[in-house]
Amino acid sequence: MNKPLETPVASRPIPLLLKDLKNGLWSTATKIRFGHCDPAGIVYTPKFFDIFNVVIEKWYEHALGIDYYEIIGARRVGLGYVNAHADFFAPCRMGTTLDVALDVERVGTSSFNLLLHAFSGEKEALRGRFTVVTTSLDNHRPTAIPEDLRAALLIYAKS
Incomplete structure (x- = not known):
């Protein structure tokens, strides 16, 4: 038999308005494609993680000046996710352009936290x-975050 949760459920996050976003964050536009969508014409939920991953890969190069593929390939340092979470506020439809901004929430010894905000309008x-x-x-x-990546993360987090 299922029992009710004994711990309180966290309150639902509230979507930001673009004007409330922290200044200085790098962002990129991403168009929702046919291949991202389910038969209803809205983004199939797992595809958002692929979209976010593409944005993160671009962010390394464009905002941090770090070659993502060189870190993984030549340097043999993995940049894997141990936790991935999304809060959905509104459906996104085929043809919509999202503006995705990326923030660094925390930098540790061998891990760091990224926060992505995807705006439709x-x-x-x-x-x-x-x-x-x-x-x-x-x-x-x-393994420890490579020193050049760590420095770039800390500089970006302060901006």
């Missing part, structure tokens, strides 16, 4: 949170 349509852990791709164990 002036209102936030969804929000994503990702915890990235740096790992050795040779032994698949956590």
Whole structure:
């Protein structure tokens, strides 16, 4: 038999307006494509994680000046997600352009937290949170964030 939750449920997050977004965040426009959508013409929920991942990959290069593919390839440092979460505020439809802004919430020793705000027009349509852990791709164990990446993250977080 199912029992009711004994702990209080967290209150629902409230979508931001574009004007309320923290100044200085890097953002990019992303168009919702046919392949992102389900038969109802709205984004199929798992596709948002793919969209967010593409934005994150672009952010490394355009905002941090770090070559994402060089870190993973030549340097053999994994940038995997140990936690991924999304809050959905409004459906996104085929043909819509989302403006996605990225913030750094925390930088630790071998992990950091990213917060993504996706706006449709002036209102936030969804929000994503990702915890990235740096790992050795040779032994698949956590490793310290590379110094150049760590420095870039800390500078970006202060902006």
